[in-house]
Amino acid sequence: MIGAMFQRLIRRRGSAPDPDAWRSVAAGFEFLDHLGAAELDRLRTMCGQFLARKQISGAAGFEPDETVRLSIAIQACLPILHLDLAAYDGFVEIVVYPARFLVPREQVDEAGVVHQSVEALSGEAMDGGPVVLSWEDTAAEGLDAGMSVVIHEFVHKLDLLDGLADGIPPLPRARRGRWREVLERSYQWFGAELDEVESLIPDTVDPESPAADHWYRQLPLDPYAATDHAEFFAVAAETFFLEPAILADALPEFYRELALFFRQNPLGGAKGP
Ligand SMILES: [Zn+2]
Known part of the structure; x- marks a missing residue:
């Protein structure tokens, strides 16, 4: 036994x-x-x-x-x-x-x-x-x-x-307000960036086709991040771990919230925000 x-x-x-x-x-x-x-x-x-x-x-x-x-x-x-x-x-x-x-x-x-x-x-x-x-x-x-x-x-x-897929993980009460605020601001900013990029795609190019990638690649995150707050968090986290400099450059505030939440700074101490 x-x-x-x-x-x-x-x-x-x-x-x-x-x-x-x-x-x-x-x-x-x-x-x-x-x-x-x-x-x-x-x-x-x-x-x-x-x-x-x-x-x-x-x-x-x-x-x-x-x-x-x-x-x-x-x-x-x-x-x-x-x-x-x-x-x-x-x-x-x-x-x-x-x-x-x-x-x-x-x-x-x-x-x-x-x-x-x-x-x-x-x-x-x-x-x-x-x-x-x-x-x-x-x-x-x-x-x-x-x-x-x-x-x-x-x-x-x-x-x-x-219990909620809302882009807000469990956080200490004192930090939740700040996360919510930064998430909203970052999400809105990215949505506007996406609109801007989409307006630049010529009518002759199907936005769903690989040919449109040339335009979408100018964005710091995959366009899927604009779906909702939960997807924004998940996509931004991928960029945080895989291409941290891109996220820190485009969305320094959200990068900082992610670094605090994950207790990691993939950019390294000296280069971090
Ligand atoms: Zn997802």
Whole structure:
């Protein structure tokens, strides 16, 4: 009995992943480069604990191997490196598809007509449920510049800790007002920037086509950030960890709020705001 209990304890606490395997996967993620040896060690230990608590399963014939598990753990643990792994305790399951997965959507327009469509997603975080990911968009070699679907979905989980996907994570009362104010100002500013960029796209270019990327690339964040406050927080967090200089330059106030919340400054002490 004691043996079984001890085993359970070990499993929950988790053993740190094999250093060589971990290092070789971590080397693929350039955005870890600014971390010092102690922080990398902390991240590796946390990855072991994360993997011991989470159940990562494949869908559509996909079988997650150690590289898949470590790639997810590294990106999921980075935002909470100086917070607490307990932030992710509300769910256990992570489902991985080989590539983007189709999700049926239903929308009711102003006339009350129901429109059914199918959306191809790279990730989804369900309130109280699993995080669903596309491996193609999660692997280090599949990441688009400044984007990590894993960080995005797990930041949604942090946002949801207080029950609301509103771009406001649980914060001490004294800091909540400031966050709300800066979030609103930053969100409005980005919306205006997006409108400006969209007005510059010639009529001959379809704004939904890759040809329009030339214009959207001028923005500091992916246009998806303009969807709502929750998406703004998740997208800005991706940029915070992957391309911190771009966020600090465009939205210094929100960068500072994120640095305080995550207790990290990816720009490094000297260069930080
Ligand atoms: Zn999202």
